[in-house]
Amino acid sequence: MEKILLSGNEAIARGAFEAGVKVASAYPGTPSTEIFENLPLYRDVLYSEWAPNEKVATEVAYGASLAGVRSLTAMKHVGVNVAADPIFTAAYNGVGGGFVIVSADDPSMHSSQNEQDNRHYAKSAKMAMVEPSDSQECKDFLKAAYEISEKFDMPVLYRITTRVAHSKSLVSLGEREEPPVPVYKRNVRKNVCTPANAMLNHPKVEANLKALEAWACESPLNRMELADTKVGVISASIAYEYAKEVFPEDTSFLKLGITNPLPMDLIREFASKVEKLYVIEELDPFMEEQIKAAGISCIGKELTGLMYEMNPELLRERLFGVKPETVDVGVKAVPRPPVLCPGCPHRGFFYTMSRHKDFVVAGDIGCYTLGAAPPLNAIDSVICMGGGFTVAMGMAKAFQATGQTDKKVFGVMGDSTFFHSGMTGAAEIIYNKGNVIPVVLDNHITGMTGHQDNPGSGYTLQGEIAESLKIEEILKSYGFGHVIIVDPQDLKAMEAAVQEALASEVPAAIIARRPCLLIKRIRHENGLCKVNPDKCIGCRKCLSVGCPAVSVKDRKASIDPLQCVGCTVCAQVCPMGAIEKEA
């Protein structure tokens, strides 16, 4: 059969189609996002949606499973933290139709705040874990994961990493199967997690895990590749692909696809056949510790290291001390960091924040995290999705408790983050009388992950027109008596909005509203700004807005016409009026 080139994420979407999945719900997050971006390809037979957050998505998928159909949710590694509550108890209740949770981990933190190893979740929540290592396996193992979920009555954590998700390799496709859907029947004993039922569910979970471990020893997902018996390697996920290149061709391998529970009898059998045993895995010694605890000696983390993404050259160096030969050309490249795009509506807001030394700004996760980058340097902290309002709250309370009354505290997040987990923070500010100005940077889209719709954007994942939730109405209903809506690109209006909010007698909130320039379905009125060299005095004030289109050449400001979109933020800060917008 003809093979096609698919990324791991595209292959997982295809696998969901082939496995007969009927309901899928997720919140976007790199590197998981493309799974759900590809699901609408199958909209005729597979319902897919963006949920407001990962916990909601997991609950929706779990509910669909209870109702008897195969269901899917997917999220980045830190999303599993958000979804952990339903996941841990879903593992006790078990499933109806097969239920798979994709966790996309990000070793090397290409686009993340930490590199937590989510394999621990499978062990901790007591559920099965399957790890594919290329795109073909991403598709095929997903179908196996549904069989495991249904056979052993448990959710399956389908764990991938950035490299599995985002690399492309050849895949042969299959047909969709339509698993029979049983008639729904209420089952209080199994599905209502009262303490009495949970007491009965826990021994069932332990027994199911034991049965799965025995089954996994025979499963084709765990594969012994026996060759020379001097050296044996146990590996899984992308690390297997690296190890295959690094060890000599005649090395024996035990390639694991089911990594929780670990098939210990199979591992013991493999270990007994080889003289020297390596365990090769990225991040934590998840397999190694369990293998050692089973009394099997092996070599692993003392050589391979606990941090960052591997590659064959790094692995070769760490295992065998062979450094790759490289050339130093003697010229150093200047960093090319990500920055707020030219014309980004967030720029005006952060420029305004950067002008006040007494402002403390608790930020959040999204494009606007870049407000922390120089020259804006306008964010004090970023911790997690939805943390902007509440971290601000804690700081304000601490300043209040220590008499630091000069500090003015802002909590800042985007529209998608507000719907994700910011609303509870807004309630906290009102309920506990916080001296905090919450600011929603409403650009009508989930930007950083590549433009996904959200409850405020007016569209669903499947492209249907949807209710667009009004952030101002939500904030007003919470008790913010003064909600100021402002265009952040108008610097005077932005500054006035901030001062008005600070002076307000009643709880005030700000919505800085302007759509992201990269939203294709909106017609943007772009233009071009130009420098009048006769007026420019080379004061470099225009550089303080941090626009990549603006630079200073030969002591005169210069605007790159290929990058400029005519937002005029640089023109508004120019003291000489030397920057003009062309019609």
Place this chain on the structure above:
Amino acid sequence: MSEVKSALLVGVGGQGAILTAKVLVNGLMRAGYDVKMSEVHGMSQRGGSVSTQVRWGEKVYSPLIGKGAADIVVAFEKMEAVRYADYLKPNGVAVINDFEMISATIAAGLAEYPAGTLEAMQQHFTCHVLNAEKIALELGSAKCMNIVLFGSLVKALKMDDIDWESVIADTVPAKFKELNLAAYRAGCAAV
């Protein structure tokens, strides 16, 4: 695994390196190779440094290479050539676009664009340098700069046995077919 070849395409977000990698991959697939491709990027939306790796051979395991492992680097911007120079094998080949794009750090006045990037590369590697932007503009659109570079890549790889023109015709949007075919031929001729 000596028969596995690795190419690294580097540039700035939005320059079309990914489409170029796609053309390369499509041709290699037609020629019957096992292929893996990997985009390596951080959280750059626009303007950040991006790289795409393509590996091919009879059987490819890793989609990713580390330092000192690329047979060829195609730099869509010349400072990016220097940034990724240590990914090249010491006997590797570089195709470099003689094209300069300042970064945000340089725009903010915090650093200078480095001098002597081309000379430094030429001193250490076999280099094919061309001004792909100029060639593309002469053909009618800066947008085909990536396929000009692709032509030079094919020439540098000495992979003339694949019918690249039909691969390009099938990969690019139909209305840009002629432009891109011209770009490919110009790129081949430029090095």
